Amino acid sequence: MREAYHVELDNLADRLSGMSSQVADAMERATRALLDSDLKLAEQVISDDVKVDDARADCEEKAYALLALQAPVATDLRIVVAALHAAESLERMGDLALHVAKAARRRHPDPVLPEQVRAAFAKMGEVDVRLARKAEEVIRTKDVEAARSIEADDDEVDDIHRNLFSVIMDKDWPHGVATAVDVTLLGRFYERYADHAVSVARRIVFVVTGRMPGYTGSDV
Template sequence: MREAYHVELEQLADHLAAMSVQVADAMERATRALLEVDLSLAEQVISDDAKVDDARAQCEEQAYALLALQAPVATDLRTVLAAIHAAESLERMGDLALHVAKAARRRHPEPVLPDSVRPYFAEMGEVAVKLARQTEQVIHSKDVEAAKTIESEDDQVDDIHRHLFTVIMDRDWPHGVAAAVDVTLLGRFYERYSDHAVSVAKRMIFVVTGKMPGYGSDEDL
C-alpha cells in the first residue's frame, strides 16, 4: 500500500512539473508577443490558459484523493500540502502570462512598449521564464540549494521592476500617461510571476526540511 502511495506522489510531482513547463512556455510566448507585436502568439497564450486551469484542477483533485486514501505522515503529508499550494501558484503564473498576452492583443497593431523600455522587458521575460524552468527541475529533484537559487535570481527581476519606476517617473518621460500605465502594469505582472516561482521553490524546501522559509515580499500574493 505504501509503495503504491509513493507512486501516486511521484505522479503528482510529475503533474506539477508539467504545469511549470506550461507556464514557462506561456510567458515565453507572451513576451515574444509583447516585444514582436505578434497577435497570433498572444492569441495562443490566451487560448492555452484553460489548459493551465485544467492542470491545476487535476493536481488538486489528485492531492485531495491522496489525503483521503490514508492519513499521510511527515514528508508524505508535507508533499501533498505543498502540491496544493504549488498548483495554485503555478496557475497564477499562467494567469500573469495571460495578462501580458492580453495587453499585447489590446494594443495591436500598435506596440505596447516604447522602444526605450523594451530591453528591460526582454530581460525580465528571459529571467522569469528561466525561473519557471528551474522550478520544474526543483519539483523533480527536491534540491534545496537549487530552490534557494531561484529566490536569489528573482532579485534580478525585482531590480528591473524598481528601475522601471524611475524611468516612467522621469520628468522627461515623453510617451504619455497611457504608456506609463502599461509599463507599470506589465512590470508588475513579471515581478509577481517571478515571486510565484519563488513561492513554489519555497514549498519544495518545506517538503524536504519541514520548515517554511520566510516569505517577505510575497506574503500578499
C-alpha cells in the same frame, strides 16, 4: 499498498513539473508577443491558459484524494500540502502570462512598449522563464540548493522592476499617461510571476526540510 501510494505521490510531482513547463512556455510566448506585436502568439497564450487551469484542477483533485484516502503523515503530508500550494502559484503564473498576452492583443497592431523599456521587459521575460524552468527541475529533483538559488534570480527581476518606475516617473517621459499605465501594470505582472516561482521553490524546501525558508520561530 505503500508502493502504489508513493507512485501516486510521484505522479503528483510529475503533474506539478508539467504545469511549471506550461507556464514557462506561456511567459516565453507572451513576452515574444509583447516585444514583436505578434497577435498569433498572443492568441496562443490566451487559448492555452485553460490547459493550465485544468492542470491545477487535476493536481488538486489528486492531492485531496490522497489526503482523504491515505491520511498521509510526516514527509508525505508535507508533499501533498506543498503540492496544493504550488499548484495555486503555478496557475497564477499562467494567469500573469495571460495578462501579458492580452496586453499585446489589446494594442495590436501598435507596439505596447516604447523603445526605452523594451530591453528591460526582454530581460524580465528571460529571467521569469528561467525561474519557471528551474522550478520545474526543483519539483522533480527536490534539490534544496537549487530551490534556494531561485530567490537570487527573483532579486534580478525586482531590481529591473524598481528601475522601471524611475524611467516612467522621469519628468521627460514623452509617451503619455496611457503608456505609463501599461508599462506599470506589465512590470507588475513580471514581478509577481517571479514571486510565485519563489513561492513554489520555498514549498519544495519545506517538503525536504520541514521548514519554510525565513521561518524564525522556535521548535515546540
